[in-house]
Amino acid sequence: MFPEFEVVRRQRPVTIAVESTGFPRPAANAAIEAACDGPVSLTFASGGDVLTGTYDGRRVWLAVTTGSRRTSHASRRHGRAGRGVGRFALTLTGTMLTALTREASGAWVARARVDLTEVGIEPREESWLSGLTADHDGSADDVRAGAFGQLGLRDIRVVTYADGSPFREEDGTLLLTATSAGPGFFPTAHTSVWSLDPVTYDLVHRGALYFRRSADRPGLRSGKQVVYGDHATHLVRDGAEWLVTTSTWGGFKAPDERQPSRPWSPVGVVMARTDADLTRGEHVLDATPLALPTDGLTSVGVWDPHLVRRDGEWLVGYVSAERYFDFHPVLASGPSLDALTLRAARTDRTATEGTTLVPLDGTVVVGASDGRDNPRRVRARYPIFDLDLNEVAELRSAYVSNLPWPTLIPLGDEWLHVAFDGTPHGGRLPGYGTHGEVVLSRSTRGRSV
Structure with a gap:
């Protein structure tokens, strides 16, 4: 495949x-x-x-x-x-x-x-x-x-059109969104926009996206609008507009198992639309919740949205967490983004994220990243699923540390895989969250059918 x-x-x-x-x-x-x-x-x-x-x-x-x-x-x-x-x-x-x-x-x-x-x-x-x-x-x-x-980049996605094809500038330059790691856990990061030269693989910083939404920190007045550095973002060119979906990590506060009554803030997905040029400069976007279905699932949060519109229907891949941090890939579909229904979920995974929709040979396949905390048979690998989340193949590319994503970009008859690792930067004081290094891989032969 x-x-x-x-x-x-x-x-x-x-x-x-x-x-x-x-x-x-x-x-x-x-x-x-x-x-x-x-x-x-x-x-x-x-x-x-x-x-x-x-x-x-x-x-x-x-x-x-x-x-x-x-x-x-x-x-x-x-x-x-x-x-x-x-x-x-x-x-x-x-x-x-x-x-x-x-x-x-x-x-x-x-x-x-x-x-x-x-x-x-x-x-x-x-x-x-x-x-x-x-x-x-x-x-x-x-x-x-x-x-x-940033101290590092992770959660890297190619900027796409609504049909899932890569957005390119006139000179062929590709654009990526990434989580720019801050000196600490997830709320210290933000979404950045980068250009990628598909020949030299050089990355150039282009701008940043921030999200204005209702406050989710206990103690702030209900309904208070706050600007967050949300991330794990997908940027989509939809007609004359930009459609942006992101995960609300900027306000995340994990539950405290030792003090269950202590207030905490879950992760969800929000969406914004604008006709501003998001490929350059800094932008604050007004974001509203995107309801991603979790019917029949035990879910405390969702993240990692990725969208494709195919044959008049939206497909949305994401992650649902049964608890923090026990999570698995999910796929929803619907005629519009405010009318989505659950299509499939892989609840046999406990550490799989980066759900990514890839157009391939007239259909769409779903890539994901099986982390090392999964059951032994599905660790440290990139599964490829069909639209019912039945596994149909495995991506044969370097699986580096942490949870690298299967961000795949077609380059003629070849493919480019943009991943990241868990290498920290900034010393020991910040703790987890300062990763990672960008790892680019290219197909070693022509496109396989």
Whole structure:
């Protein structure tokens, strides 16, 4: 069904501050970095809130002032930097404020961080963002400020037309969406847009997408509109509009098994439409819930939407979680996106995601990624299903660490597979979520029928 693939390129475009953007910020996604040969402080401020990261030549700490209250935040284990620090950075990603140093090796390492909601600040509200500024003090040189870029890329999808074919620019350039990993768990990430040269495999950052929707954090007023860095996104050209579906990881808060009564926020899928040019620049999109059916399933959340319209019918692939984190692929269909019904589900999987619809020889097949936490017989592989989710083949391509997706792009008689791995970046303080490296594989022979 598909030929065998071999790896042709690995790359990881780590960027802290994207200088082409500015202040104030449209979303809680900001960074300032500077070269330093002595003590330096970097600051974000909005209204009466002042957020400062300091490096004194040995240690790193954060100070947060809100009103008359001032708190200090340092890591005993990770706060001391080694020799050869060349740059210092302060980032705001979602609600997380983080200070990082760039070591002699060239790698960025997180040295201090604090969740601002724990000190009474909600940085995702647009009124707060509208007053955001950045400043520096001390031995700062070559200062760069703007949007936060990424420590890694994951959840990569090709931008498509509604029929599932790849969207191409006039020169043949392909476009991708990706989750730009922040310095921590999923709420520190956001959706980015990239161009991909199908010959050189070079990736170039083009922009970012943020999503305005009702607040889902306990404690915010019901119905409050907040800008989130949601991700695991599919961008679709539908006629004269862009259709965007994404997973609400930007506001996710996992249930606490030790404290079941503690408030938590599940993951769902939201949708936005616009005629703006989403292939470049930063955009805040008004998003509304997309109801993905889970009838007959035990489901606490859905994510990873992927859409194709075929013969007047929408097909939507996604993931349903029986609990966090026990999840499997699902397929729905319907005459419109507000009239979907459940078509099939593979409940025999416990760690399978990245559900991807691939047009092939007049039909559509469904690819997915079987993670290593699945039952032994279906681990570390890419299954290919039919539209009833019966497995019909297996994609023979490198299955790297974590949960790489089967993002497949036809290139004439050949195919390109764009995946990612679980390699972290940023040191130990951020924990899980700073992956991954982009892994590109190409078919080793002509298209198989």
